[in-house]
Amino acid sequence: MASTTPAKRPDPARLLSAPARWTLPELALWVAAAACFWVFPSKLLLLNEVAILALFALSLDLILGYAGIVSLGHAAFFGVGAYAAGLLAKHGIADPLVGLGVAAAAAGIVGFLSSFLVLRGSDLTRLMVTLGVALLLFELANRLDGITGGADGLQGITMGPLLGLFEFDLYGRTAFVYSTTVLFALFLVARRVVHSPFGLSLRAVKGNLLRARAVGISSSTRSVAIYTLAAVYAGIAGGLTAQTSQFVSLDVFDFHRSADVMLVLVLGGTGYLYGGIIGALIFRLMQDWLAGITPQYWQFWIGLVLVLVVLVGRERIEGLPRGLMGLLRRLTGRPAAEGTRP
């Protein structure tokens, strides 16, 4: 704000579009992600999981960070996508990209339908409905064991080569490049969406529903749209999991998956899209480390982290990566982007 002339008020259009500009730390992050392929060739399977988890958290960020919807059952869409992609591959259509499209469509349909229930009522009803939808799908997948394999999981998935050229290998090379590319592409779309007038109006609805309505923003159509989009993203993340691990089990709908993704997002920070990616990295490394110490009871420590995060203050922890980004920006000599968080 100090950089503009004090006599003139800043141009609102410029103020709103300022965060949409690409900054150096952002580019550095993506370059680093790509560099992982050569730097950590033995960790690609783990990094593939990080990329998928990041995409899943990104999808939660769309509804939590931008629309303020607290969801206890985001795994529902992840699971639908995973089963859709898995079933398709099992029954002969082995092309990964087609599978991903079907996963996205299936999750999108479920998301669109359930969004009407989610939009009713208060935060409390939303908690109940999101949790209920995930449990319902869990029960459904459990009962239809003729199709889904029930508690044994969906076995016998064989994936075709990516684009007809690259076979999925044991070291996760193809898987990592595939997942990271999908993450990057979807990230670009999400970035475009949240900085568009549509995304700005979502923030208005989140900030103050009454005022947003007073200036003529229809909150419900926007919520339906973003909820459906988030479901599509989660479905793609689920599809990626099914395709790269070639296995789907009931675990995809489990409650702890919905809770974990919330922790991921909170560790990285909500409402600026990179939270999911940073959080996924922290979470996965932490989980690996904890599982090494106590294989059976690592959930206890995840719970402790959740409690501590809240007691220390979400804002302070969220501020950390954001502050780091700001520091990098200052070091690289570019003027700080105005109003990174309006």
Next chain:
Amino acid sequence: MVTILLDGIAYGMLLFVLACGLSVTLGLMNFVNLAHGAFAMAGGYTTALLMNRAGVSFFVCLPLSFLVAAALGAVMERTLYRHLYGRPHLDQVLFTIGIVFMAVSATDWAMGSQPQNIRLPDSLRGRVEILGGSIGVYRLFVIVVCGLLTIAIQAILNGTRFGSRLRAAVDDPRVARGLGIPVNTVFALTFAFGSGLAGLGGALGTEVFGMDPTFPVKFMIYFLIVVSVGGTTSITGAFFASLLLGIADVAGKYYVPEIGAFIIYAVMVAVLIVRPQGLFARAGR
């Protein structure tokens, strides 16, 4: 038919005792406590341990379960929960999920993952004939105990000085404080009492639901449905919601076992479509 109805009522009453503490903290105090089931689990394990390891009578275990869960609730409220009143719902959700995870893992670590079984005293076994149906003596006992508790809770909330203080503290904490009502103490007592009821419900329910370390996660959805279907303004709503849910669940599992597990979600969706604010919501809230 009558048998199923009575079983459903017993089930529903039990749900009410389990959830009514939550309907006060969540509904009235607007605090999202997803860890409510952990207190119920504490009660259930207290009874199971006392009966199986120390041979204490079931009837002595019930009040003890209440006390243990209430004490646990009071300590947690004073040390942790009170910092979170007035924080965003997301914080409360994250915090209480963390508590649930810790409770589940800690119980698993200390007690093992197998379900806890208790042996009911002989006086509570067998069946009796009522209104042309038959019901287990224990279910009847549950109905009577829970029915008495319901009446007592209603009387306390509506008829005593403490009840009116609580309602005042909930409606407007600032003004209540200004009038000299010790709001913090009232909240702490209410929280402890609600946790104690959950513990008692857990103890009574050990025989009906089974009690294992995943109890808080498994029953989270039931509690949420009871509170949000019942509406967040009175415990009468929660009472009828519990009965509806209990009867629907038992009847569904009996008549249409293939889809029995889906009945509660159907109830949830149906109520939401007809009355998004819950069955007994005050208009315009």
